[in-house]
């Protein structure tokens with residue numbers, strides 16, 4: 096943490112589609128930097144002291160819930176855990192995450208997108224017995240390594256950074272995107288999910304699925320949870336090639 | 340007027356709300372969940388440590404069962420909890436975790452053979468049993484006799500919430516996101532849903548339902564520094580309070596977690612100490628054994644937080660520009676362990692402090708963390724005073740935590756309460772027709788419309804952000820870890836002034852659609868009322884119990900204070916809530932009050948305690964052959980939904 100005070104210059108995208116006649120524009124705000132200041136702290140400061148209409152989304156403010164992804168100086172990332180001291184010249188440009196419906200200013204509707212994604216990939220254990228399981232008895236055993244591996248893929252926080260960084264998604268609006276692939280890989284790995292390769296193929300075996308991916312790996316570069324997109328996309332591809 | 344009808348309205352899309360929704364949907368009732376944010380972003384996702392359930396699969400949990408979990412929970416609550424509810428809870432927790440396992444949570448598993456762990460600052464090798472291989476494992480947490488906290492690496496809450504929400508999606512349960520319940524609809528003592536504001540369009544809607552469940556989480560954000568999410572503002576509790584009929588229980592019972600990072604207050608999980616981490620002072624000295632030779636860093640949370648504060652008051656804190664703090668040392672756990680089981684902690688240290696906890700010490704300080712208080716309910720989850728209103732999870736005072744909750748018992752409560760309360764919600768939907776008059780719905784709608792239009796036309800007045808900051812500062816300074824009559828009285832007076840000022844909020848940004856300032860203006864007056872409930876209840880309670888610690892009344896006083904605080908706010912123009920008390924009946928307790936085993940025991944005992952102890956002895960003597968289940972039935976017969984009555988299997992002992 097540095098002790099010197101500097102004035103940060105925030106350039107922020109402003110547009111409220113709810114407000115008649117409002118137009119997209121960039122507005123500059125100045126904020127006195129405090130030690131340990133994050134973009135979360137700075138934006139609240141602007142809202143409380145300069146412009147109470149400024150919209151943005153934070154929930155956990157600890158890099159856990161995935162609410163606050165936005166484009167910071169050109170890079171999609173979680174704003175709450177981004178320290179202002181990372182930016183040497185003190186200039187910070189904030190844009191809403193592209194690829195999602197804009198709610199207003201820096202707030203986008205990732206929730207709607209993610210629910211649709213979950214429905215599309217059927218993001219749940221497919222096992223007719225899951226609801227009939229006798230929970231008085233010992234749980235079904237699982238190899239400790241397999242449990243760990245599943246968790247590794249389940250660490251996605253649905254922030255949407257991977258979606259916004261994907262060139263294919265920009266060209267194909269219905270492209271499933273890396274977050275969807277990651278979810279599928281997670282269930283494909285899970286022995287409790289009884290879906291066959293054929294069933295997975297039906298979800299992702301086309302150009303809006305894993306064969307549309309150009310492996311440019313914007314997803315892997317920007318995933319704040321460092322999920323292994325490259326290996327998982329390759330894994331799903333291999334799995335799908337052998338279907339049919 | 341837009342009206343949406345359903346059977347079961349659930350306000351809150353965290354673990355508790357989703358589980359209630361699943362239960363009512365499974366029973367065939369039309370169900371809608373409301374949430375401020377996408378359900379998966381609810382604060383439940385932040386729980387890193389784990390969930391308590393007495394599975395006893397790991398060798399360090401060997402011999403664990405419902406009785407031991409019950410004892411820990413009651414002792415942890417400083418005998419302030421409802422023992423019927425604690426009993427329902429411990430008996431159901433193993434079922435809850437096993438169900439979640441079938442639904443998809445990748446719980447960390449036992450691996451057979453030797454492994455190295457850190458216990459009391461030393462590396463020790465433990466050997467896991469062959470037959471436990473692949474079962475759900477557990478870690479150590481504060482205030483528990485066994486290793487009972489089941490986890491998924493460092494993401495228990497995340498995986499539980501994702502699994503729960505995925506289940507809800509599978510069942511087609513609609514979650515209406517970015518919607519805020521701002522008032523309850525009720526008529527003749529029965530609740531029929533809520534008035535809800537769309538946070539994007541600003542539209543007001545009436546959600547009319549047979550049963551309404553509030554599962555809106557805690558009220559941590561009444562405090563300036565809290566580990567809670569910024570949306571944990573207690574609005575669900577406030578709208579219940581504003582009915583003037585529903586009661587809030589034990590609002591003064593607020594927990595401070597020992598280890599949040601300084602200055603921002605983000606939590607480092609209790610798992611850090613559970614896995615062997617130590618607390619050090621400015622001299623690098625491990626001080627906890629001096630205060631608590633037995634449990635040391637793993638004493639109950641309220642105890643550790645107080646000991647840390649005491650130690651800092653002795654001048655042993657590390658000075659910083661943000662005030663004194665202490666150190667959390669996890670370096671002894673090693674890189675491999677930290678990067679796997681405490682990775683979230685590592686990320687937090689890297690991003691927010693710029694340090695690597697594998698090599699450096701973490702600056703920590705006790706910080707507001709959990710709300711034991713909430714909407715008072717019966718064991719069924721229903722409000723005893725407002726029919727058709729249910730509550731579950733952190734928002735509720737179902738009351739299994741009393742005056743201090745154990746780590747790992749909260750996410751466990753959300754899913755267990757979700758299961759149990761969910762069944763009672765479904766029963767209620769089955770037994771009660773929906774007959775509320777349109778004029779009642781209109782009345783509540785108009786009332787909320789008027790409040791908002793008043794805000795939008797007022798030219799001059801108070802700034803809601805400033806009021807909120809003032810309230811949060813009062814709570815921090817005067818209603819914190821250690822409390823005293825003088826400060827509390829002052830806090831109540833100061834909050835009363837804020838309460839008046841909050842009636843005159845004016846906005847700079849006067850639009851009715853998505854408008855963060857308007858959101859604040861709607862919430863802040865509600866939050867100030869809740870703050871008054873907390874401060875006033877704390878001032879009146881002249882004893883120390885669990886997390887409520889009075890410097891001017893050091894003893895736990897069972898004789899005069901073995902009772903639950905109940906708060907109502909009947910008259911909206913009043914300055915203070917009405918407070919009454921509900922006795923806890925020792926003669927019905929399975930475990931009469933005793934010592935928690937920390938520091939000196941200065942309890943002022945209740946005359947019933949000795950009587951009940953003797954009675955229990957006699958019952959035991961009269962039934963020499965009774966096993967633990969029969970004994971529980973004799974001492975604490977509980978009603979629990981049929982589905983959850985069965986015994987729980989464990990390795991090595993079957994269903995015994």
Ligand SMILES: Cc1cc2nc3c(=O)[nH]c(=O)nc-3n(C[C@H](O)[C@H](O)[C@H](O)COP(=O)(O)OP(=O)(O)OC[C@H]3O[C@@H](n4cnc5c(N)ncnc54)[C@H](O)[C@@H]3O)c2cc1C
Nearest residue numbers: 351352353354355375383388389520556732733747749750
């Ligand atoms: C950092 C942290 C770590 C923790 N770790 C652990 C742990 O390891 N183990 C443990 O047992 N416990 C832990 N806890 C406690 C535990 O996580 C919470 O008590 C629990 O998850 C609360 O769940 P809930 O379902 O009651 O509420 P939440 O998960 O908080 O959900 C509340 C829901 O209500 C909605 N809502 C709120 N107000 C409104 C409104 N007015 N209208 C509509 N919707 C509304 C929100 O959008 C949200 O969906 C931790 C808590 C914190 C803060």
Ligand code: SF4
Nearest residue numbers: 261308310311312314
């Ligand atoms: S590899 Fe490239 S195209 Fe494929 S999902 Fe990732 S960003 Fe998109």
Ligand code: SF4
Nearest residue numbers: 251252254255257318
């Ligand atoms: S995969 Fe990574 S970038 Fe994509 S949504 Fe999940 S956490 Fe975010």
Ligand code: FES
Nearest residue numbers: 156160161163175
């Ligand atoms: S606010 Fe939760 S990740 Fe940023």
